[in-house]
Amino acid sequence: xxxxxxxxxxxxxxxxxxxxxxxxxxxxxxxxxxxxxxxxxxxxxxxxxxxxxxxxxxxxxxxxxxxxxxxxxxxxxxxxxxxxxxxxxxxxxxxxxxxxxxxxxxxxxxxxxxxxxxxxxxxxxxxxxxxxxxxxxxxxxxxxxxxxxxxxxxxxxxxxxxxxxxxxxxxxxxxxxxxxxxxxxxxxxxxxxxxxxxxxxxxxxxxxxxxxxxxxxxxxxxxxxxxxxxxxxxxxxxxxxxxxxxxxxxxxxxxxxxxxxxxxxxxxxxxxxxxxxxxxxxxxxxxxxxxxxxxxxxxxxxxxxxxxxxxxxxxxxxxxxxxxxxxxxxxxxxxxxxxxxxxxxxxxxxxxxxxxxxxxxxxxxxxxxxxxxxxxxxxxxxxx
Amino acid sequence: xxxxxxxxxxxxxxxxxxxxxxxxxxxxxxxxxxxxxxxxxxxxxxxxxxxxxxxxxxxxxxxxxxxxxxxxxxxxxxxxxxxxxxxxxxxxxxxxxxxxxxxxxxxxxxxxxxxxxxxxxxxxxxxxxxxxxxxxxxxxxxxxxxxxxxxxxxxxxxxxxxxxxxxxxxxxxxxxxxxxxxxxxxxxxxxxxxxxxxxxxxxxxxxxxxxxxxxxxxxxxxxxxxxxxxxxxxxxxxxxxxxxxxxxxxxxxxxxxxxxxxxxxxxxxxxxxxxxxxxxxxxxxxxxxxxxxxxxxxxxxxxxxxxxxxxxxxxxxxxxxxxxxxxxxxxxxxxxxxxxxxxxxxxxxxxxxxxxxxxxxxxxxxxxxxxxxxxxxxxxxxxxx
Numbered sequence: 001x002x003x004x005x006x007x008x009x010x011x012x013x014x015x016x017x018x019x020x021x022x023x024x025x026x027x028x029x030x031x032x033x034x035x036x037x038x039x040x041x042x043x044x045x046x047x048x049x050x051x052x053x054x055x056x057x058x059x060x061x062x063x064x065x066x067x068x069x070x071x072x073x074x075x076x077x078x079x080x081x082x083x084x085x086x087x088x089x090x091x092x093x094x095x096x097x098x099x100x101x102x103x104x105x106x107x108x109x110x111x112x113x114x115x116x117x118x119x120x121x122x123x124x125x126x127x128x129x130x131x132x133x134x135x136x137x138x139x140x141x142x143x144x145x146x147x148x149x150x151x152x153x154x155x156x157x158x159x160x161x162x163x164x165x166x167x168x169x170x171x172x173x174x175x176x177x178x179x180x181x182x183x184x185x186x187x188x189x190x191x192x193x194x195x196x197x198x199x200x201x202x203x204x205x206x207x208x209x210x211x212x213x214x215x216x217x218x219x220x221x222x223x224x225x226x227x228x229x230x231x232x233x234x235x236x237x238x239x240x241x242x243x244x245x246x247x248x249x250x251x252x253x254x255x256x257x258x259x260x261x262x263x264x265x266x267x268x269x270x271x272x273x274x275x276x277x278x279x280x281x282x283x284x285x286x287x288x289x290x291x292x293x294x295x296x297x298x299x300x301x302x303x304x305x306x307x308x309x310x311x312x313x314x315x316x317x318x319x320x321x322x323x324x325x326x327x328x329x330x331x332x333x334x335x336x337x338x339x340x341x342x343x344x345x346x347x348x349x350x351x352x353x354x355x356x357x358x359x360x361x362x363x364x365x366x367x368x369x370x371x372x373x374x375x376x377x378x379x380x381x382x383x384x
Numbered sequence: 385x386x387x388x389x390x391x392x393x394x395x396x397x398x399x400x401x402x403x404x405x406x407x408x409x410x411x412x413x414x415x416x417x418x419x420x421x422x423x424x425x426x427x428x429x430x431x432x433x434x435x436x437x438x439x440x441x442x443x444x445x446x447x448x449x450x451x452x453x454x455x456x457x458x459x460x461x462x463x464x465x466x467x468x469x470x471x472x473x474x475x476x477x478x479x480x481x482x483x484x485x486x487x488x489x490x491x492x493x494x495x496x497x498x499x500x501x502x503x504x505x506x507x508x509x510x511x512x513x514x515x516x517x518x519x520x521x522x523x524x525x526x527x528x529x530x531x532x533x534x535x536x537x538x539x540x541x542x543x544x545x546x547x548x549x550x551x552x553x554x555x556x557x558x559x560x561x562x563x564x565x566x567x568x569x570x571x572x573x574x575x576x577x578x579x580x581x582x583x584x585x586x587x588x589x590x591x592x593x594x595x596x597x598x599x600x601x602x603x604x605x606x607x608x609x610x611x612x613x614x615x616x617x618x619x620x621x622x623x624x625x626x627x628x629x630x631x632x633x634x635x636x637x638x639x640x641x642x643x644x645x646x647x648x649x650x651x652x653x654x655x656x657x658x659x660x661x662x663x664x665x666x667x668x669x670x671x672x673x674x675x676x677x678x679x680x681x682x683x684x685x686x687x688x689x690x691x692x693x694x695x696x697x698x699x700x701x702x703x704x705x706x707x708x709x710x711x712x713x714x715x716x717x718x719x720x721x722x723x724x725x726x727x728x729x730x731x732x733x734x735x736x737x738x739x740x741x742x743x744x745x746x747x748x749x750x751x752x753x754x755x756x757x758x759x760x761x762x763x764x765x766x767x768x769x
């Protein structure tokens with residue numbers, strides 16, 4: 001038993017156990033409403049993976065992932081609006097604004113194949129373009145964060161203001177649309193979507209793992225830790241940053257599409273400023289620079305949010321604000337980082353149960369020694 | 385032609401508020417490299433201070449004094465927001481020195497807390513909060529000193545704060561049973577501030593009819609700018625602030641107390657946000673979400689203006705304010721009816737407040753392609769700007 005819990009073995013069987021639990025057990029156990037919520041949170045985990053790639057690994061804090069999230073959602077929702085319409089018919093909301101013919105940019109979304117590609121290619125292209133324009137000028141740090149936030153606001157205002165093109169503030173409803181003759185809002189369909197989400201989440205996780213393990217991942221971490229040095233070694237950080245930003249955009253698009261069909265609507269609210277910052281806190285709480293942390297953080301925080309909002313809606317903002325402060329000040333590497341750096345052992349040691357240590361417990365756990373160690377880590381690991 | 389001046393004047397007024405709001409942000413950002421996401425909420429505190437001052441004048445003081453309440457509100461708002469900012473600097477930002485992205489996230493957390501605080505604060509809530517904080521601070525004084533040098537001291541510290549927090553919650557909910565204590569002070573609704581009579585009318589200057597409130601805002605901005613400029617250029621502490629902005633390490637070596645400079649700058653920057661909050665109340669009703677409406681615009685001002693000079697902030701703020709007002713109000717069409725067809729269509733497309741923002745932000749991104757460090761970049765020879 002003790003052997004099974006050793007960290008090497010844990011790594012081998014725990015992921016499979018988790019996947020089996022989530023994919024096979026939970027759909028039977030949970031009521032449809034909770035299952036649907038879990039499906040949504042898992043799809044939010046995909047966008048968190050993207051945030052982790054660009055923030056946790058590359059050190060660029062984007063506050064505009066909502067753009068790509070919503071673009072993916074809109075792409076799928078447009079297809080669903082057009083799907084199973086008779087020739088010559090228009091989606092219902094167009095009649096409200098007296099639009100007589102389908103706008104040209106809607107036309108390609110008649111094709112399911114195009115839509116499947118567009119869900120991730122359009123966000124990736126937008127992200128790549130935006131990223132290139134910003135990175136080319138070596139704009140980084142807080143400037144980058146502010147610019148992504150401004151871009152987010154641009155898209156938000158644009159989508160909000162265009163009633164005639166995309167139904168403005170009201171957004172596009174998908175829960176009443178049909179696919180394969182089945183209502184998307186129905187329980188059976190939602191369960192299928194849940195499984196689809198699980199499969200895609202695992203795939204996205206593996207993709208990110210592949211990206212971060214290897215030379216590409218090393219370059220990303222180098223950009224985070226010392227970009228000028230990487231540049232002087234002959235690499236071109238702009239290319240790496242653009243690519244990774246585009247990948248994160250694509251992940252956000254896929255995530256947005258999955259989230260849209262499971263929540264039943266896509267609206268400009270997905271591009272609201274707070275939502276995009278929330279994405280960062282999921283990653284921060286879970287543990288940035290660790291992929292599993294991003295997933296865990298997204299699911300945990302959103303689950304907590306839905307629980308708290310059901311019981312005491314007024315306190316959620318306090319808790320969320322407190323989380324931001326707590327994570328930044330006390331747990332800079334998140335839950336997973338805390339776990340990996342022996343946090344639980346230290347916690348147990350505080351109540352007088354010394355863990356196995358390299359030297360003598362009395363020395364390793366001396367408050368002064370620990371404080372000094374902390375200080376050294378902080379001054380050495382302080383990064384922008 | 386009147387229309388043109390009218391539009392320009394209104395744009396100037398909007399831009400002035402932006403100058404006031406962004407001034408503090410720019411000074412702090414230039415000095416500490418810190419982006420304060422709670423800056424908008426400090427503005428909100430200023431606005432709510434104005435509201436409280438107005439209500440006190442209405443309820444307690446003789447009616448004859450009411451017209452001057454805004455002159456009382458101005459320094460008070462400066463003090464309230466400034467102290468809130470000072471507290472924020474001492475408790476949070478100081479610990480995150482040199483980690484700008486983490487500071488950004490932490491201050492966002494603070495802004496969320498402040499927003500919800502204004503929505504749900506009631507007498508019961510306030511009493512509970514004060515009790516919890518005071519008790520939490522007092523715990524170490526009334527417990528044996530040895531307890532605070534143990535292996536389990538961190539657990540004790542966390543535990544004591546949790547306990548005092550719970551005590552605060554219990555007190556708040558017990559008091560909340562009473563109606564008197566349960567009434568929220570402001571609630572989530574927007575509040576309205578009545579401008580004094582002398583700010584309600586309008587003044588005719590030549591052909592242009594200027595609303596007095598907006599004229600007051602412009603005058604306020606000019607005064608604030610002059611004061612800040614005098615402070616930075618002529619006073620001893622201003623000189624120290626400029627020195628630290630230019631080269632922190634060298635200033636530290638030469639004996640400038642950089643920590644005090646940081647705290648002072650943060651106090652002044654936050655105080656200016658409070659003054660901006662007073663100005664905003666004159667433009668319309670304000671609510672807990674006030675900060676969110678201004679904060680991104682303020683960031684744009686900082687990005688566009690650069691951190692080298694005050695002039696950058698002023699130019700950028702006026703430019704953004706005037707341009708978005710002129711485009712957004714659609715008055716270009718009225719001023720110049722004989723516009724070519726194509727241009728006409730473009731202008732109509734952008735002639736709403738939100739679409740004007742789209743255009744202005746797009747222009748800023750284009751501008752940054754030419755001058756990545758803004759209008760007035762800080763000069764230096766470092767690899768990292």
